[in-house]
Structures are given as structure tokens and as C-alpha cells.
Amino acid sequence: MRWRDWGLALLMLGALTPLARAQSSADRGEPYVPRLGDIMDGIQIRHIKLWYAGKAGNWDLAGFELHQLKTSLVEAALLYSGIPVTSVTTLSAPLQSVDDAIVAKDAKRFEKAYGELTAGCNSCHATMQRSFIAIRPPIDQPFGDQAFAPGKKE
Ligand code: HEC
Structure with a gap:
């Protein structure tokens, strides 16, 4: 085999290994369990979208994002x-407040409740030695491909 062929063979092996692993864990019937950090990244996206939907007065979208979160x-x-279960249950009060603000379509209440929710994120991070993961209301809208204003499609 020439050097180039060896290189290709190695590249292919590298590309196929994760697939082989995925197949074997599926063969063993193990369900896919998302990593906690990946679930949190999803929560972060919903946290951001919730904010921009609320700010735009798009209460349908805000309700949807809250549900996802x-x-x-x-x-x-x-x-x-x-x-810790308590870190999740203490979030139920601010989650309810955000929900109430959305139902009432009340921008001021929304902002206050959102602040309480965000404090809840950080207090769990602190409890779990993750205070370096500091969450705040977003300052830049990173989802340029999504319209947040109600009824706007472009
Ligand atoms: C019940 C506890 C708890 C709550 C509540 C919580 N988190 Fe987390 N979060 C964690 C833990 C634990 C980690 C670290 C996960 C790890 O080490 O893989 C984390 C990690 C994260 C990360 C980093 C993910 C990464 O891999 O970069 C983000 C972002 C995050 N959380 C956002 C949020 C937001 C936003 C909220 C509130 C809406 C929230 N979290 C509420 C426990 C919590």
C-alpha cells in the first residue's frame, strides 16, 4: 500500500469509528441520554428566545418558549x-410568575418575573459548584433567522 492509501484508510477508520460506536450502543438497546450540559444549552436557547418574544410582545411565542424551557x-x-430537587422546585414560583405575565400580556411583570427566573438559574449553578456559569437577560439577539415580532414572517 502506498502512503497516500494508508492515509486514506486511516481517515476512513477515523470517520467510521463514532458510527460503529453509535450502532453498538443501539444494538445493546441503550436509550440515548442527552448530557446535562446539552440539556442546559437547550434551556439557554429557550431562555434567550423567551426574552425576545416577551420584549416583542409576541405572547404566543413567549408561551411556547416557556413551555419548552x-x-x-x-x-x-x-x-x-x-x-437537588429543591433547586428545581424553587424555580416553580418564578416560572409561574412568567406564565402569569404572559397570560396577562404584561410587559412590566414579564421583565420582573424573568429576572427572578434568571436568579433561579444562577442559584442552582451556585449550589452545584457552577457559579462560573452566570446567566443574565440577553443583550444581543443571536437568532437573526427568526422574527420575534408577532405576525412577522420576514
Ligand atoms: C437544578 C439545577 C439547575 C438549574 C435550575 C439550572 N441549571 Fe444550568 N446547569 C446546571 C448544572 C449542574 C450545569 C453543569 C452541567 C455540566 O457540568 O455538564 C449547568 C450548566 C448550564 C449551562 C452551561 C452548558 C454548557 O455545557 O456550556 C448553561 C448555559 C445553563 N446551565 C443555563 C441555565 C439556564 C438559562 C437556567 C435557567 C433557565 C439554568 N441553567 C437552570 C444546573 C442547573
């Missing part, structure tokens, strides 16, 4: 028993 929090708590 809640679902991911529940998923994290169910999948990761190491997470």
Missing part, C-alpha cells in the same frame, strides 16, 4: 438524580 428543566431533573 419547563419541559427541559423537568427532563434534566428526571434524568440526573444528582440535581
